[in-house]
Amino acid sequence: MKAQTSIPQRAAAEIERLAETRERGVPWRKWGPYLSERQWGTVREDYSENDDAWNYFSHDQARSRAYRWGEDGLAGFSDDHQRLCFALALWNGKDPILKERLFGLTNSEGNHGEDVKEYYFYLDSTPTHSYMKWLYKYPQRAYPYMDLVETNRRRSRNEFEYELLDTGVFDEDRYFDVFVEYAKESPEDVLIKITVANRGPETAVLHVLPTLWFRHTWFSDGGTPKPLLRQMEVGDGMTVIAASHPELGEQFLYCEGAAPLLFTENETNHQRLFGSENRTRYVKDGINDVVVNGGQNAVNPEHNGTKAAAHYTITVPAGGKTEIRLRNGCRAPSADRGGLRQPFRRGIEGSAK
């Protein structure tokens, strides 16, 4: 134990959390970065006749098609059985789709096989995920989806890969640095801070959509009962999404400010993908359609569903930055009067950062 006195206090706090986990079963590990970054194109989602996992379920389909075996997202966070998922969606006002997941080439598209074409960084994490930090660089210009696919497809194995930087989309530093930090106030009370920095020469607008959804577990063949997300009115300058899940109990996502909430279902859009009738009124890409194409028909006016997002539209001056604070956990609104700023500061300090 002698050596521990020299370890910084924050690390000592994390060692304590590890000991609580091991000795008393305190669920410090229950929430963590347990989402995948790519569920499409995997063997488990492949129901093709010819074992063609990469092409059976494509990136283009992923925003519209419900997964069977797991979920993916940006800076993804979930419980340890991935029942309730949290991740970030972004839109620069130029892309044809929301940025809900990392884009990359499939095995046959890349000149050296599959390759993610994004810049994202894991900046920090403690072992119990009591503190985590992540960074994604999102271009302000339209993301060059087609250019990446077509140029790489033309290149041979003996040539360099055509990377996102090579496309010129980052020229003049016209991009946002999007930082996401998680800090646990307690094992089931997670503070989330999103910091958007505009590295470009001009003021730019970014749509930020912190998104909460359930992994699709309510299949007709013996799945669990269907969970529910719904809007709760709390006032206090924030909006709340309440999540009821038969195994998780009640969870609440608190969103700073009066961002509108959008609700849809984590269900396949059969109409878009296969030209057949949808089985549910609202589908997985409903939020995408409302944000990108406008209108309100694709999201549920009743403000409930199995996938929901708070829609922040922020204007960030050149060289400036904007913060958004959220909080997710089992603490019910009535018990919470602390707002979001104070506990976040405490949470960060109490963690190993």
Place this chain on the structure above:
Amino acid sequence: MLWSKQYYFFDADKWLEEHGVDPFAAASRNVRNQEWVHMINDQVISMPDKWEYPWYAAWDLAFHTIALAEVDVDFAKEQLELMLRAFYLHPSGQIPAYEWNFGDVNPPVHAWATVFLYRVEQALRGQGDIDFMKRSFGKLMANFSWWVNRKDRFGKNVFEGDFLGLDNIGVFDRSASLPTGGHLEQADGTAWMALFCQNMLDIGVEIAAYDSTYDDLAMKFLEHFLWIGRAMNHVGHDGMWDEEDGFYYDVLRLPDGRATRLKVRSMVGLLPLCATTVIEPWQRERVPRLVAHFTERVRRMPELMVGIHPMGPQHRGYGDRGMFAVVNPERLRRILTRMLDENEFLSPYGIRSLSRYHQDHPYVFNAEGQVHEVNYLPAESDSGMFGGNSNWRGPVWMPVNALLLRALLNFYLYYGDTFKIECPTGSGRLMNLFEVAQEITHRLTRIFLRNDSGQRPVYGGTKKFQTDPHWKDYLLFYEYFHGDNGAGLGASHQTGWTGLVATMIELFGRLDAPHFLEMGRVAAFAKGKGN
């Protein structure tokens, strides 16, 4: 790398049913993984890369646990045990490889990781988890038997194992049937099995201090090590060792009985070095029956000692230590001479997967009128073998470098300063094997550090990453690295085994040679020297 954890869900029975396959029917549609119907995976697992490899891979995972143990030995242990649970491990004893084909064969490094984690915890908490060792030992016995019964085709103690994690390293696709017919005796497969024996012996000896029945159980692995060592060092035109080149090669056995060595100088030939484990005197004292059995075995079959590193009472090293190693001192020196040659394996950024000798001297093999060629390719693969995004024909790979470092440290504990070698070859600088390990680590860490011109080799010629303040200090952990300039290649978030570099930095930052030599292996695990 803590960010690379992912919830992984796969219920094979349900999945197969949804694919219209009845795994219990006599004949059914050919759908992958149908022989893995027992699987129910429903846990958080450390992934190699959550975009490029968002599924677990058994041998990657074993390396992940070594790096994870730096900060969270409990999670690391849990991960190793997971693969041995009945919902993962095949009833036959095979460890699942990865979802593309759970039945593929990965190098058996699970036992090595098990004993490593045990010692980490022992150093951290003063007490190792003997129950963890017992549970693992039992399951790993099943896994060992699977290897022996499935991958030693003719009971000759030489092993196949298909590509064994090293994708395109061979002359042929080692997972497909050979264009020549016949089969391969793989130097790497056989070396991995020798290491597996040593690790099991290590585990067994540890448990024997608490439960003497393990004295007998461990004996099996001592014996097996001797069989494998003998087979591997068989001298002659059809053995793996090539006396002229001073190197181990795969042997191709043709249907007509002829045999030929495939003379590719690659990691396959360096891996026999890795089957090296030093034995402390206190370990011998724990297993008197095993020691007596060894003496008797060798008295009756002295030929077993031919080729392997000398062992037994007349061959004690520093501190009365003994040595289990496939490679004897002469061969060690000959292999190291190549490994430490900058024109062969020693790159400025670690040990290459293929000798640069093949840049000017491609290995060419004619089979049935078809020419197969192996060239030195320091960057990406030029073929589609194994998906084409991994390349073992030149680049530097962290996991095998870590195992070579482990071997050098074990040899050092035996030889101390009595074994010195020129490093780099031809430089005139003599080093003991600790210093050699240090030198290789120094080269590996250089991949990530700024060099004299302020550039990080990992980012190669990408200007933005080299100069922009909002980019240049964000490090990515690539899958492998250019064999000549250290640039990152392949998957960009392969934190898992590339994260081993953290373990190396920590280890060599802390350890000094004389202290290590005195204290032995325990010193490698004890943080805070001297307490």
